[in-house]
Structure formats: C-alpha cells, structure tokens
Amino acid sequence: MKLGAVRGHATIRRLLAQAAARDRLPPSLVLSGPDGVGKRQVAVGLAELLNCEAVPAAGDAGVPESCGACRTCRRIARGVHADVIVVAPGDTGTIKVESVRGVVEQAAFRPFEGRRRVVIVDDADRLVAEAQNALLKTLEEPPPGSVFLLVTHRPHLLLPTVRSRCPELRFGSLTTDEVVDVLVGECGVAAAVAPAAAAAADGSVARAIETGSDEYLQARESAAAALRALAGAPPAKRRLETGKELMGGRRPRSSAATEREGLARRLRALGTLFRDLQVVSARGDRAWLANADLADELEALSPAYDADRAGRGFETVDLAVGALMRNASPRVVVDWLTLRI
Ligand SMILES: [Zn+2]
Numbered sequence: 001m002k003l004g005a006v007r008g009h010a011t012i013r014r015l016l017a018q019a020a021a022r023d024r025l026p027p028s029l030v031l032s033g034p035d036g037v038g039k040r041q042v043a044v045g046l047a048e049l050l051n052c053e054a055v056p057a058a059g060d061a062g063v064p065e066s067c068g069a070c071r072t073c074r075r076i077a078r079g080v081h082a083d084v085i086v087v088a089p090g091d092t093g094t095i096k097v098e099s100v101r102g103v104v105e106q107a108a109f110r111p112f113e114g115r116r117r118v119v120i121v122d123d124a125d126r127l128v129a130e131a132q133n134a135l136l137k138t139l140e141e142p143p144p145g146s147v148f149l150l151v152t153h154r155p156h157l158l159l160p161t162v163r164s165r166c167p168e169l170r171f172g173s174l175t176t177d178e179v180v181d182v183l184v185g186e187c188g189v190a191a192a193v194a195p196a197a198a199a200a201a202d203g204s205v206a207r208a209i210e211t212g213s214d215e216y217l218q219a220r221e222s223a224a225a226a227l228r229a230l231a232g233a234p235p236a237k238r239r240l241e242t243g244k245e246l247m248g249g250r251r252p253r254s255s256a257a258t259e260r261e262g263l264a265r266r267l268r269a270l271g272t273l274f275r276d277l278q279v280v281s282a283r284g285d286r287a288w289l290a291n292a293d294l295a296d297e298l299e300a301l302s303p304a305y306d307a308d309r310a311g312r313g314f315e316t317v318d319l320a321v322g323a324l325m326r327n328a329s330p331r332v333v334v335d336w337l338t339l340r341i
Pocket of ligand 1: 051052053054066067068069070071072073074
C-alpha cells in the first residue's frame with residue numbers, strides 16, 4: 001500500500017517520506033502505538049517508497065510518494081519482494097533467535113533487486129531476549145542499504161538496549177471516521193454497520209473487525225443485560241451478582257488472559273451503550289447511535305439512565321478498562337464498577 005493511501009498518521013507519514021527522499025532516514029526505527037492502527041502498513045508503504053522504480057513523485061502537499069503500480073511496488077505489496085523481509089512471530093507466539101540470525105546474515109549483503117533492503121519485524125515485542133540481543137549489533141551498525149523497522153504495540157517489552165538504538169515513532173489511535181473508512185473501503189464491511197463497529201473500537205481497525213463478530217455481539221448482549229439489571233439502582237448484593245454475570249460466569253477451562261480479554265470486550269460494549277444513552281437522553285438523532293439496531297431498547301432504558309448517570313457510567317467504564325489493562329484483578333474491577341453505575 002502506498003504511504004499516502006494509509007489512513008490517519010499524516011504527520012508520521014510525511015516525516016518518513018521526506019526523510020526517505022532526502023536520504024536522512026535513521027537505519028533503525030521503532031514504530032509503536034495501539035494495535036491495529038496501521039503501523040505495519042506504514043512500514044510497507046515506506047519500503048515501497050524506498051524501492052519504487054518510478055522516481056518517487058510528489059504526492060499531496062509535495063510529499064514524495066511511490067507509484068504503487070511498478071513491478072517493485074506490486075511485489076512489495078504482495079509480500080514477495082526479495083529485499084523487503086517481514087519477520088513475525090511463529091506458531092509459538094515468539095520470534096526465535098534463529099529467525100533473527102537469518103535476517104542479520106541476509107542484511108549483510110547488498111540488496112538483491114531493490115535499492116534498499118527493508119526488514120520489518122512485526123510484533124517486535126515477541127522477540128525473545130536472545131533474539132533481541134542478536135539484533136543489537138546490527139541495529140548499532142546497520143549494513144549500508146538496510147533499514148530495520150520494529151513494529152510493536154508494547155514497546156516497553158523491548159530491551160532498553162534495543163530501544164536506546166532506535167528512534168521511536170509513536171502512532172496514535174485513528175479517529176472513528178478513519179476506522180469507518182478502512183472498514184468500508186478495505187475490509188468489505190457494510191456501510192450500515194461500520195459506524196457501530198468503529199465506535200466501539202477505540203481507534204483500532206483490528207478491534208473494529210472483531211466488533212462485527214459473534215463474540216462481540218454476545219459481549220454486547222451481556223452488557224445490555226447488566227444495564228437492565230442495574231436500571232432500578234438495586235441494593236449492593238444484587239449489584240455484585242450482576243457483576244458476576246458480567247464476568248461471563250464460570251468457564252473452568254479459560255485462562256486468566258482469556259477471561260480478562262472477554263471482560264474487556266464486555267466493558268467496551270457497555271461503554272458504547274452508555275454513550276448511546278447520553279445521545280438518547282439528549283434527544284439526539286438516531287443516526288448518532290453506535291448501536292442503532294438497539295435503538296428501541298436504549299429508548300426503554302433511558303428513563304433509568306439520564307444524561308448524568310449515563311455520563312458517569314461511561315467514565316466509570318473507561319476507568320475500569322484502563323485498570324484492567326494495567327493488570328488489576330477482573331473481580332475487583334467489576335465489583336467496583338457495578339457499585340458505581
Ligand atoms: Zn513503484
């Protein structure tokens with residue numbers, strides 16, 4: 001994909017394109033930021049720009065741009081160009097030292113068919129420590145003609161020695177409109193349901209795609225059930241029981257990580273319902289609802305959740321998801337949440 005065709009991140013894309021055009025690109029970079037916002041697409045777009053056979057043309061606002069049509073651009077986009085190497089976690093979920101050694105050896109030679117060799121390490125935080133150490137020397141003295149791009153949404157898991165050698169470009173979340181654009185334009189999601197998926201996705205396309213899944217719809221149903229149960233502001237005991245249901249009941253075989261993910265999904269769904277309840281209580285247009293298909297149910301719940309309560313609910317959910325991501329106990333988070341809503 002051409003760098004200019006990636007949604008969002010305009011400043012980062014411009015910075016990279018201009019540095020590439022002036023031959024001032026650092027030989028190794030960390031591309032960090034939320035999961036599913038297009039970091040890897042930017043890395044591939046940069047690889048195209050560095051190797052495009054057409055003299056990179058000035059795109060919008062004079063930013064150099066690959067043609068996207070020459071043989072090289074097409075091969076890079078298809079992932080079959082010999083000089084654009086993508087290293088990603090294997091079946092074990094980690095990137096082993098052997099994969100890194102192979103790449104390091106290859107990088108010592110001049111590019112085979114392109115001008116620059118680009119090594120993209122995807123999910124670079126999955127590099128085992130030994131693999132990171134094997135990369136160190138190459139990151140320190142990269143072979144001429146090679147660029148290393150470490151893509152990660154968890155840069156803190158990289159060794160400090162690795163981070164200290166690579167300037168870091170921090171990507172932000174996409175706007176809801178940008179996520180809708182990607183969903184409709186690239187993922188074949190119907191325009192009617194894309195806004196709901198995007199609204200629940202916190203600026204991540206990966207999460208928005210998940211939002212269209214049955215798993216998400218089930219999570220939303222649990223969240224809606226919790227709202228119904230809590231509508232009449234029941235006593236603490238009943239609230240804590242509702243919390244238990246929100247935890248997803250007992251699933252003896254699920255791991256702690258799966259349990260945490262499931263709860264986070266239900267809480268994010270709950271957040272979008274609260275946001276919608278604010279819209280309903282403000283007599284907003286139904287077109288603004290993220291969960292437009294639940295409009296009648298939201299209407300029925302809205303006397304119990306006025307703008308104040310819905311607003312407080314949204315903030316509470318936001319804090320709860322944050323705590324969950326920082327490894328707080330799911331049980332404690334849910335109890336706190338149900339007592340506050
Ligand atoms: Zn080209």
